Amino acid sequence: MNAAPSSPQRAVVLLSGGLDSTTVLAIARAAGYDCACLSFDYGQRHRAELQAAKRIANALGAYRHQVVQLDLRPFAGFGGSALTDESIAVPTAGLSSGIPVTYVPARNTIMLAIALGFAEVNQAQHIFFGANAVDYSGYPDCRPAYVQAFSAMANLATKAAIEGQLLEIHTPIIHATKAEIIQQGHALGVDYGLTVSCYQANDAGEACGVCDSCRLRKIGFQQAGLADPTRYQSAQ
Template structure:
C-alpha cells in the first residue's frame, strides 16, 4: 500500500484531509506538532481522529516555536483577538512560517519511510489570510522539497504535496467530510482552548459560517 504523511492538527481541515487520503487508498502516517501553542486541545483531538481513521502511525513532534513567539497562539503575553470573517489584514494568530516548518518536517518523515505523498488541509478561499495557506506557496514548497531530498533530486521519485482544499470553501470541505464519514465531533478549531469553543475567535467564526453554509450540524458544539 502506498504511504502518505498527513499533517494533522486536530482541526477540521486536517481531519478531512486525513479521511480523503484514506479514501484514496493511502496508508496513513499522521504527523502533529507540539509547537508551544497556548493549549493542547487540538493535539488531544488529533490523537482521537488518527485512531478513529485507522492511521498506521501518529507521531507528535516537539518544535517549540514559542521560544520566540510572534503570534498570539505561541506568546502568552499576546491576546487572541475576537474574529472578523471579513478581515483583510493578517491576524495576530499567524504563526511565523509555521506551514513551511511543518512541511519541511513532513518531507523528512516522508523520505525516511519512502512516502511520495504529503497531505495538508490548507485553503486560500475561506481562511484567515495566512500567507502560508496560498497555492503559490504550496507549489514553491513542493519544488524546494524535491530539490532538497534524495528521492526528488537523485532518484526520480518526487514527493507530491496534496492540498486538496486550497481552492475550496470550508463549506465544500465540510460536505466532503460528511461524505467521507469524518466525525466532526472529534475535531477542535478554537484558538483559545478551554472546555468549550469560545465562539468568537476567527477560527470559531469561520467554522460556524462554514457549517451553516453547508447545511450540516456541527457535532462538536
C-alpha cells in the same frame, strides 16, 4: 494504530486536530493511501487539539501518529503570534482582512520540512497538507504559489527525489470554502465532533465560540446545512 503497510501508496498527513486537516486525512484514506500522521506541539495555547488529533488518527485508520515537539514561544526566541504568545490577544471582534495576528511565523514551512524528512525516511512519496486559500485565509503560507514553491524545493533537496522518487504535496481543500470542506468530510463519514478548531479551547476541548476560527466553523456548518457538533464553553 494499524500495522505499518507495505503499500507504495504511503502518505504523510499533517494533522492538527482541526476540521480542515481531519477532512484532508479522510480524503487521503478514501483515495487509498496508507497514512502516517504528524502533529506538532509547538507551544500553542492549548493541548486539546493534540488530544483531538490522536482520536482522529485512530478513528480514520492511520497506521502511525507522531507528535513532534517544537517550541515557537517567545521565551524560546520565536513568538510573534497570538497562538504562541499569551501577551497577544486572540482576536474575537469578528473577521477582518489582511494577515491576522494568529499567523505563526514560518510554522507551515517548519512543519512541511519535518514532514519531508519523515516522508523520505518512511518511503512515502506523498504529503497531504490542509492549506486553504479561501474563506478568510490571510496566511501567506497557505497560498497555491507557496505550495508550488515548496514542492519544487522538496524535489531538489532529497536523495529520494534525485534518485527518481519524486515527492507530491497534496492540498485537496486549497480552493474549497469551509462549507464545501464540511460537506466533503460529511460525505466521507467524518465525525466533526472529534475535532477542535478553536484558538483558545479549554482543557476539555470546548470552544470559545467567538475567535476567528470558531466563527468560520459556525458559518461553515450553517452554509453546509448541517448540524454543528462543536462543544462550546457556554451556550452560543
